[in-house]
Amino acid sequence: MNRYTYYIMETAKRLLAIPSPSGFTHMAADFVKQELEEMGYSPELTNKGAVRVNLGGKTKDNSIMLAAHMDTLGAMVTEIKSNGRLKLTNVGGMNANNAEAENCRVFTRNGSQYDATFQLTDASIHVNGEYSDTKRTYDTMEAILDELVHSKEDVEKLGVMPGDFVCFDPRTKVTDSGFIKSRFLDDKFSTAILLGFAKYLKEENVLPERTVYLLITSYEEVGHGGCASIPEDVTEMISVDMGCVGEGLGCDETMVSICAKDSVGPYDYQVVTGLVNAAKAHQINFAVDVYPHYGSDVDAALKAGYDLKHGLIGPGVYASHGYERSHRKGAENTLKLLTAYLL
Template structure:
């Protein structure tokens, strides 16, 4: 194994990769898998594909994890030199209030900053606690001596520059990992380690399988292309959403039965459940009401496949997230059992 999956997850979270600016992490994964003997392919959209020949090449599988994350762009430079944000992905402004960030300029220079309310100081602003957290009121305070639009522009910062959020990744002694962007770098780490271990063991998968690391999932079309006509099953490995009325937790693998796109394939879902029961893998079935995945994107694109969705349970999704090594290990185990199983 390259390293413990939880440690690999930490390494991945520390590589900035907001949707639209993912070349660095794709190159990292490509180099890592190349060293293990694979020949990664990059499609025109910038996603990474590894095809692993199996015993049966007539019927194939397709499995994805996405490496793009939530982020932002510079919407405007304000008269005082601070930045107005435009969000990338489905999250709320309050989820990033007080967060450290990095502005990545088009000249490949990075500047740090902090995302704050304009009315942050309670000693100055009466509405510091009640003002709406939105594009108008929230801004980036840049860690440079700037107090005007012109001074900020002289740094090379301009509209359209990407902004990544500090992941603040911590692994606790009790087995938790808390960080931004566990969605979906936990899953990416699981698939990477599976591939590395597969090379080490020399085992052959029962079916030719395409491993797809997508880079546009957070905006809805990450895994909707490059699906071979012989693919019969498509599985997205992505986070399990937690909250009221949810069964998903931080200690089991979550099997999604339905999200905002509709039900997932019943036969494939039942196959996951059978594997969990047979191999004593802790699991939960769940519905994610405001959620879409690479698999649902593939269905909207017209893919003629059975589609499924599994993943580690992630607490506080699209904010400062957390999961436990037990959930990661359960997901790893189900991924392995599934990829070595017969078709559903």
């Protein structure tokens, strides 16, 4: 698995460098599609902008869908202020407290890009006596363009307008000890893991007993990524997303997490039990946890009316929806569980 883990880590870095908040995922979709094509698969883009591919299988009885999402948190311009600063609205759960002083880029409808910084309004502590007491919200913060602009008209001349996407710097770093730190590991790390799984099947000439599909979705962070594009022969779906790391949970960044229940409800008993038994049989480092504040692509699929068994696994990720951290062993254990469960 070592060379596939290396591929996952390198692919994650490349994917994390591509801006892709929900609704603005076309560049990430092109990357994922090209990776799969270079492996020898025939992926397709769905109408919603997801990437779907059939990895093959000996039979289409009880086919399984593995889903990850390439969309991330971000923001959108909602107003150009009279002084040329930009008021933003969040896309997904991008927390204003966590995003303070972060570098970002504004993508205009005419194809231009502009650097900016997301700051508290009147951000100089030597000037603003209420700096420490001001609650950080999208109403009290603004994006400051790194352009010589001083008015709304100046900004409009650049082509910036309400509705433009704002993408935050991921600040990706991989340490010598194997940790990967970045915004948006949720869920680009697991997207890279599924690409690694596809690569493993192709290069090792492994054909699963049942057909395996991948679905890399584009709207998970706003709740409807997994609502569509599931083939009729699929009877089971597993979200490969981030595993939660935090107080009261058993998972850490080196493990694969198996979710028994999230905020929507319990996952399928047979699927969860099968995942646990596969992990035990292959001596995979895992934890079973209950996520208190979480929803997944599989939850969205069931709400859309699909009749599926469902599960959720993923590498342990700390500081979710913030500056996140995981480890290459988390990726390796997730890949091992996928092969143990499916092959």
